[in-house]
Amino acid sequence: MSVLETDPEDMIRVIDEDGEVVGDVPDLSEEEFVAMYRYMKLARHFDERAVSLQRQGRMGTYPPLSGQEGAQIGSALALAENDWIVPSYREHGAALVRGVPLKQTLLYWMGHEDGNRMPEGVNVFPVAVPIASQIPHATGAAWARKLQGDDDVFLCYFGDGATSEGDFHEGLNFAGVFDTPTVFFCNNNQWAISVPRERQTASATLAQKADAYGFEGVRVDGMDPLAVYKATTAAVEKARDPDEDQLRPTMIEAVQYRFGAHTTADDPTVYRDEDEVEKWKAKDPIPRLENYLRAEEILNDERVAEIEASVKEEVAGAIDEAESVPRPEPREMFEHAYAELPPELERQYEEFAAVREEYGDDAFLED
Amino acid sequence: MTETQNLTLVQAVRDGLFTEMSADEDVVVLGEDVGKNGGVFRATEGLYDEFGGDRVIDTPLAESGIIGAAVGMAAMGMRPVPECQFSGFMYPGFDQIVSHMSRFRTRSRSRFTLPMTLRAPYGGGIRAPEHHSESKEAFYAHEAGLKVAIPSTPYDAKGMLISAIRDPDPVVFLEPKLIYRAFRGEVPEEDYEVPLGEAITRREGDDIAVFTWGAMTRPTMEAAESLAEEGIECEVVDLRTVSPLDREAIVEAFEKTGRAAVVHEAPKSGGLGAEITATIQEEALLYQEAPVKRITGFDVPFPLYALEDYYLPSAARVEAGVKEAVNFP
Known part of the structure; x- marks a missing residue:
């Protein structure tokens, strides 16, 4: 039986909170296991540094991902090289796996448009901030690839709150009707800012919503990276090469928790109990994978220390690089609005430039 | 004598909501994070504890649902906010806004x-991510059947919000x-209305009339003071309702x-x-x-945000623009 035939009320699991094996372990090489672990450590350390940069006024509002590394890294690693991810705004970890340099992610949250310009060959859509708005894009992009005769698969991320928006319904409905190679990956982290999952829907699970669109929906322990990898791999394979009686799309509900705030502008202590946070912290995806890999003798103290040191160095280097990028020139606001700058825009820029010349930059910049 | 409180603009909004909710049980607040969290800007702080979850309603994350449900509530005689x-x-x-909220009266012949x-909340200048900074009042002003109000002081925020809630039509x-917490002002504790559709003169002057609203009243006033030192006197009019x-x-x-x-932070064309x-x-x-x-x-x-300070009209741009108009031809 395919893992995708799991009842949406059940939960796909591979390792438990202590790293003990409770399901079939996916077939990964030692190197692949270590890479998964390192990506998760890197995402966690990046996240901690990013929050700290925001606190120091070196970065703007930032959405932390701690607690969600298992879902992001486990799913992104299930893709083939030519596949795509269509993120919301919290998938810095998944983006990293897909080749988005840390420096880019930092620049984006430092308010530089260039941070959202993915390097050529990196198959990642730009960050989409309005909730659920990227879901129909993932359907359309996958549909385009299918029409073009390619077999690329699109992995679309969104949160529990997004399932309440109209775009969620329309995106998944189109995917079912047009049988697009899209995997809808719901990071159910229990909270849409202060609103709990129970307030989003009276449905028992989010995964069961897929049933109404005619394709499979499964729940996976989103803090178990091996379970996430296994479920996503199956969904990606089906999207690329379905059996005759199968529709290509799948919805995966990855059950997890955001350890920190919705963004650095949010204070979660106002709306949720510390007990609940502690309960979920016991499921932290990083130590549980580490425990499993230690038990398998893939990791040891020395290897872990090495990884921790290299991760710190990599993040520090990216921060230095990002902070050394000068503030963009105002001209850049104008240059990407159209293929060719309309005359009125050129005029607006010239007028602005003349005032800037006369009054100087201090008349514009607060800091 | 009227008792006053020294409030920020966002506190005055909250006070306006509190005043109307206390006076009229048909007034309910609904939206994302407005309840237990008290709103992401704290505009509804304490209202959930005061009036309960049936009147200060945390909704699913769905703006069409929020606005559409409010249309239905309002049609049944409630005053949803x-x-x-x-x-x-x-x-x-x-x-929901342009197909229904603006048209129910017309469609149903009242x-x-x-x-x-x-x-x-609208407008730029708070170092926020994409889609958190736009100024699109013209969309709504273009739609017949709606009123569009934009306060620029704590006093107006409370008085205009009370007028809006009591208004028989959608606002x-x-x-x-940007100026939610930028300064404080005296706000009467009692209820009072600042009528919608009435501008106010913030500064008198004979040389040029400068029209503005919202957060742009500040750089405009700053420029006006600076221009006065050069002998140019601006009459600054805060339109308040666009x-x-x-x-x-x-x-x-x-x-x-x-x-x-005219000073506005929205784009020029069609503004x-x-x-x-x-x-x-x-x-x-x-x-x-x-x-x-x-x-x-x-x-x-x-x-x-790395470029937003260049985008928003600054006092320098207001000064330069006013001089151009004053020195013409």
């Missing part, structure tokens, strides 16, 4: 009216979040000076500066001594 967390997230509900007030109430516009106030200030500038300019052309052409100067955001998507 839906909140969109940022004006940049109103668009999933745009269909059988159904919608006494609802759609609140949203889009845009709150300039639909319906206070055309009398526009014409009166213009006839006094013969020159005008309300054009409507104000056309009003002057229609009503006071013979008084006109110079082209009306528009000092606005640019016709480009609002940039991420």
Whole structure:
């Protein structure tokens, strides 16, 4: 039986909170296991540094991902090289796996448009901030690839709150009707800012919503990276090469928790109990994978220390690089609005430039 | 003597909600994070504890649902005050705003009216991510059947919000979040109305009329003070309601000076500066001594924050623009 035939009320699991094996372990090489672990450590350390940069006024509002590394890294690693991810705004970890340099992610949250310009060959859509708005894009992009005769698969991320928006319904409905190679990956982290999952829907699970669109929906322990990898791999394979009686799309509900705030502008202590946070912290995806890999003798103290040191160095280097990028020139606001700058825009820029010349930059910049 | 409190603009919004909810059980607040969390900007802080979850309603994350449900509630005689967390997230509900909220009265020949007030923080300058900074009041001002109010002081925020909630017709109430906490002002504890559709003169002057609203009143006033040192006296008019516009106030200030500038952070093309300019052309052409100067955001998507200080009209741009109009020809 395919893992995708799991009842949406059940939960796909591979390792438990202590790293003990409770399901079939996916077939990964030692190197692949270590890479998964390192990506998760890197995402966690990046996240901690990013929050700290925001606190120091070196970065703007930032959405932390701690607690969600298992879902992001486990799913992104299930893709083939030519596949795509269509993120919301919290998938810095998944983006990293897909080749988005840390420096880019930092620049984006430092308010530089260039941070959202993915390097050529990196198959990642730009960050989409309005909730659920990227879901129909993932359907359309996958549909385009299918029409073009390619077999690329699109992995679309969104949160529990997004399932309440109209775009969620329309995106998944189109995917079912047009049988697009899209995997809808719901990071159910229990909270849409202060609103709990129970307030989003009276449905028992989010995964069961897929049933109404005619394709499979499964729940996976989103803090178990091996379970996430296994479920996503199956969904990606089906999207690329379905059996005759199968529709290509799948919805995966990855059950997890955001350890920190919705963004650095949010204070979660106002709306949720510390007990609940502690309960979920016991499921932290990083130590549980580490425990499993230690038990398998893939990791040891020395290897872990090495990884921790290299991760710190990599993040520090990216921060230095990002902070050394000068503030963009105002001209850049104008240059990407159209293929060719309309005359009125050129005029607006010239007028602005003349005032800037006369009054100087201090008349514009607060800091 | 009236008791007053020294409040920020966002506290005055909260006080206005509190006042109307205390006075009228049909007033309910609904939106994302408005309940237990007290709103992401704390505009509804404490209301959940005071009035309970049936009147301060945390909804699913769905703007079309929030606004559409408020339309239904209002049609049944309630006075809902839906909140969109940022004006940049109103668009999933745009269909409800322009297809229904604005048209129920007309469509039903006044059988159904919608006494609802759609609140949203708007505007730039707070180093926020994409879609958190736009100024799109012209969308709503363009839609017949809606009123569009934008307070710029704590006093006006409370008084205009009370007027909006009591208004028999739907109001889009845009709150300039850049100045949510920028300064405090005296706000009466009692209830009072600041009528919608009435502009206010913030500063008197004979040389040029400068029309503005929302967060742009601050750089405009700053520029006006600085220009006064050079002998240029600005009459600064805060329009406060951008639909319906206070055309009398526009014409009166213009006839006094013969020159005008409009300052808004929204993009220039199709912005309300054009409507104000056309009003002057229609009503006071013979008084006109110079082209009306528009000092606005640019016709480009609002940039991420590294460039937003260049995008927003600064006092320097206001000064330069006013001088151009004053020195014409």
